[in-house]
Amino acid sequence: MAFLSVKFLILIIAVLILLKVSGNALMSRLILIAAGYAFYSCFDLSSSVLLIVLSVLIWLGGRIINSLRSSGFAGRSRFLCVLFVCLEVGILCFFKYSGLFPMPIGLSFYMLQGISFIIDSYRGDLAGEYPSLADTLVFIGFFPTIVSGPIMKAREFIPKLRTQKKLTADRLSRGIQLFALGAFMKLVMADRLAVAVDKVYSAPLVYSGLTLFFTSIAYTLQLLFDFAGYSNMAIGTACILGFDLDRNFNLPYLSSGPSEFWKRWHISLSSWLKDYVYIPLGGSRKGKVRTYLNIFLVMIISGLWHGSTVNFLIWGALHGIWQVIHRLIKESRASSGSSGKPGIISMLLTFLMVNLLWIPFRAATPYDAWMIFSRMITFKPGAAYYYIYTFIFGGLMLIVQFIACRRTGRDNPFKALPLGRMYGKIIFCALIIATAMFAYFGNGAFIYANF
Amino acid sequence: MIKVKSVLKQFIQWCLAFIIAAGCLNIVCFAFYAPCQELVRTHGSTTGYLLPGSHGVYGLEGYCLAGIDPYGYVNKNLPRAGSYYLVAGASHTEGLFIPLKYRYSDVLNDMLGADDELRVYNIGRSGNYFSVVLQHLDGILEEFPDAEALIIETDSLAYDSKALRDSMTQTGYDKDETAEALLGNLSTRQRASMKLKQFLPLVRELHKQYLTYREVPDEESSTDILDPDFWESEYSGDFEGSLEELMAYIRSRTDKQVIILYHPAVSLEKDGSMSILTNGAEPYYSRVCAKYDIDFVDMSDRFMEAYENDHIIPRGFFNTTMGDGHINRAAHRMIAEELYKVIQGSEE
Numbered sequence: 001m002a003f004l005s006v007k008f009l010i011l012i013i014a015v016l017i018l019l020k021v022s023g024n025a026l027m028s029r030l031i032l033i034a035a036g037y038a039f040y041s042c043f044d045l046s047s048s049v050l051l052i053v054l055s056v057l058i059w060l061g062g063r064i065i066n067s068l069r070s071s072g073f074a075g076r077s078r079f080l081c082v083l084f085v086c087l088e089v090g091i092l093c094f095f096k097y098s099g100l101f102p103m104p105i106g107l108s109f110y111m112l113q114g115i116s117f118i119i120d121s122y123r124g125d126l127a128g129e130y131p132s133l134a135d136t137l138v139f140i141g142f143f144p145t146i147v148s149g150p151i152m153k154a155r156e157f158i159p160k161l162r163t164q165k166k167l168t169a170d171r172l173s174r175g176i177q178l179f180a181l182g183a184f185m186k187l188v189m190a191d192r193l194a195v196a197v198d199k200v201y202s203a204p205l206v207y208s209g210l211t212l213f214f215t216s217i218a219y220t221l222q223l224l225f226d227f228a229g230y231s232n233m234a235i236g237t238a239c240i241l242g243f244d245l246d247r248n249f250n251l252p253y254l255s256s257g258p259s260e261f262w263k264r265w266h267i268s269l270s271s272w273l274k275d276y277v278y279i280p281l282g283g284s285r286k287g288k289v290r291t292y293l294n295i296f297l298v299m300i301i302s303g304l305w306h307g308s309t310v311n312f313l314i315w316g317a318l319h320g321i322w323q324v325i326h327r328l329i330k331e332s333r334a335s336s337g338s339s340g341k342p343g344i345i346s347m348l349l350t351f352l353m354v355n356l357l358w359i360p361f362r363a364a365t366p367y368d369a370w371m372i373f374s375r376m377i378t379f380k381p382g383a384a385y386y387y388i389y390t391f392i393f394g395g396l397m398l399i400v401q402f403i404a405c406r407r408t409g410r411d412n413p414f415k416a417l418p419l420g421r422m423y424g425k426i427i428f429c430a431l432i433i434a435t436a437m438f439a440y441f442g443n444g445a446f447i448y449a450n451f
Numbered sequence: 452m453i454k455v456k457s458v459l460k461q462f463i464q465w466c467l468a469f470i471i472a473a474g475c476l477n478i479v480c481f482a483f484y485a486p487c488q489e490l491v492r493t494h495g496s497t498t499g500y501l502l503p504g505s506h507g508v509y510g511l512e513g514y515c516l517a518g519i520d521p522y523g524y525v526n527k528n529l530p531r532a533g534s535y536y537l538v539a540g541a542s543h544t545e546g547l548f549i550p551l552k553y554r555y556s557d558v559l560n561d562m563l564g565a566d567d568e569l570r571v572y573n574i575g576r577s578g579n580y581f582s583v584v585l586q587h588l589d590g591i592l593e594e595f596p597d598a599e600a601l602i603i604e605t606d607s608l609a610y611d612s613k614a615l616r617d618s619m620t621q622t623g624y625d626k627d628e629t630a631e632a633l634l635g636n637l638s639t640r641q642r643a644s645m646k647l648k649q650f651l652p653l654v655r656e657l658h659k660q661y662l663t664y665r666e667v668p669d670e671e672s673s674t675d676i677l678d679p680d681f682w683e684s685e686y687s688g689d690f691e692g693s694l695e696e697l698m699a700y701i702r703s704r705t706d707k708q709v710i711i712l713y714h715p716a717v718s719l720e721k722d723g724s725m726s727i728l729t730n731g732a733e734p735y736y737s738r739v740c741a742k743y744d745i746d747f748v749d750m751s752d753r754f755m756e757a758y759e760n761d762h763i764i765p766r767g768f769f770n771t772t773m774g775d776g777h778i779n780r781a782a783h784r785m786i787a788e789e790l791y792k793v794i795q796g797s798e799e
Contacts (some may be wrong), residue, residue, distance in 0.1 A: 195771070199772040199775075202719075206720075208762065383758075383764050385773045388769050422467070425467075426471050429472035430472035430476060433473055437476060437657060
């Protein structure tokens with residue numbers, strides 16, 4: 001079931017009505033579970049069975065770990081925690097890399113949530129009122145986020161589940177606006193850019209070096225609008241259902257370095273990797289060399305999480321190397337007393353670097369990535385193709401970023417429109433009509449749903 | 452009571468907001484997509500006219516501001532020369548993807564040195580493919596008796612024996628079916644609907660979007676029209692005989708110069724080359740056309756040469772994709788140059 005479908009609209013309305021009439025918290029959980037599985041089983045019924053089995057297993061594992069920990073059996077609790085994390089990683093790797101079975105949709109996302117549940121149980125972060133099976137089923141199978149995130153942490157989401165907010169006019173207004181903005185970003189911006197990107201990447205040898213560079217920018221924009229668009233729709237839906245999820249993107253192409261980029265891009269994944277990989281590895285507490293190694297390892301894991309091909313490994317490794325080099329430079333500058341204030345040059349260089357690193361992320365093979373890169377830097381002649389919508393959407397992004405720089409300290413300047421006021425209503429209607437008018441119909445799949 | 456009033460107020464405000472937003476985007480449409488109105492006809496040189504004297508904006512593929520002449524065709528508002536070349540074909544010929552002065556018919560007109568009159572008259576109409584044009588051959592010859600030569604454009608030769616024979620079935624000609632007459636016969640309701648469409652391009656754009664949304668295929672369909680097995684069986688069968696019949700038929704209807712202009716679709720390959728998408732019928736057309744003194748202009752070699760030497764792709768635009776869709780400005784120029792050579796050759 002796609003977000004942008006009549007079925008999804010009916011599902012949301014039905015859930016809202018049922019939540020309104022439901023008498024207690026358990027009923028609310030059951031409604032959310034039923035909705036989650038109804039949504040998920042539209043993609044693949046057999047994957048729903050896997051989702052239930054894994055959710056129950058995670059809940060059982062977490063419960064045992066929690067009771068062992070609270071009974072003072074720290075060693076056993078630790079052993080079980082490692083065992084369950086290995087089991088979850090093993091299942092994820094099996095589906096992702098073996099190629100024996102099709103990858104269940106959203107597995108990469110909900111398995112990370114499962115790992116978070118196990119580790120949070122081990123750490124005692126879920127100790128107060130331990131989550132019930134119903135809580136766990138909602139958490140793992142929360143339908144707005146199950147396909148492509150944002151990735152939620154058990155210790156953050158489960159308390160929200162217990163304080164689920166009632167639907168108010170303000171909440172509905174915020175949720176619908178986020179959803180509409182996300183739909184515009186996906187259908188109008190990302191899908192239109194995808195047309196050119198797919199064409200050029202399918203036969204890169206046809207095009208000139210300059211065209212390839214230009215198309216790499218188109219992909220950089222496409223990826224942002226696609227994933228940020230999805231995230232907005234997911235966060236908007238969750239908001240309507242009574243849950244406030246943290247934002248997943250915050251103008252990532254305004255970053256002035258790789259570490260800042262990862263604080264602004266796919267924030268939920270970066271935060272998950274920091275909490276459950278980087279810090280357990282020792283973070284920055286075990287000396288400089290170990291810190292660099294940890295950063296590099298985290299980026300490699302991030303690359304492997306994104307996909308099973310060598311390209312993603314290369315992409316992760318290059319990001320890791322870049323982060324380490326950038327940190328080294330920053331540290332040497334700090335010791336010599338130079339100011340680290342972000343300037344336009346560092347933002348531009350970061351954007352260019354991120355842009356270049358998306359090439360192996362998108363190219364079909366490492367050879368393709370290398371060939372595109374070499375054609376770009378040697379300005380190889382070829383067919384010229386400068387897609388108009390790259391200028392238009394790139395220009396729009398620049399305007400938003402300029403406003404953010406001037407007014408909000410490089411923070412996302414978007415605020416919910418006051419739908420009670422006439423101008424708010426007009427802008428909102430214009431956004432809806434513009435989406436219908438300029439939407440590109442043809443490639444509805446979200447890029448991150450493939451990972 | 453107060454609550455009902457408040458709900459009613461909100462409802463009215465939302466309706467107003469929607470109307471204002473739609474109005475603003477309707478204005479945007481006038482710069483993006485505001486096509487000309489069509490008048491359908493059954494017995495003539497084409498399947499229809501565009502509203503005479505109207506203007507249209509086409510920005511979905513390439514960009515074109517088009518003006519329609521008083522006869523309902525897409526031409527500069529200039530008088531036709533005493534003797535002229537008539538160009539018939541589908542959307543490629545109609546050319547609503549590039550500024551009109553860059554269409555092959557207009558470039559050819561310039562090459563022929565006609566500044567204040569039309570030596571090349573374009574009756575291209577979307578959907579009037581090769582077989583459709585041939586079914587309107589009588590209409591063309593009767594509607595344009597002064598034409599010195601007839602150029603029939605096609606982007607495909609994938610017509611099997613049956614389709615070639617069917618092309619000889621004429622739709623006939625009704626001299627009273629002019630654009631002016633069709634317009635005069637419209638009912639008040641039809642006129643109102645036409646005016647409304649003209650002033651509300653947003654509605655047409657949204658309707659078109661809806662149709663596209665409904666027609667999104669789950670999987671890309673394979674083009675069996677280029678299936679080599681099918682065409683092999685055609686060529687070993689009655690194909691050449693049917694083609695001969697068709698060319699003989701054309702020749703029997705007119706002794707004017709007839710040029711069949713063929714500009715094939717192309718495919719951009721992973722190895723960096725460009726290939727021509729063809730069913731391999733070119734040699735048959737070339738041979739049979741020569742036999743009946745019909746010029747067959749095949750753009751395949753010229754397109755390949757332009758790609759290999761100058762990386763020019765004949766199809767596609769910067770707001771769509773290269774290699775797909777309609778022929779672009781570069782291809783129109785190449786076609787005009789090739790047609791000019793043929794015309795010069797026949798004049799000599």
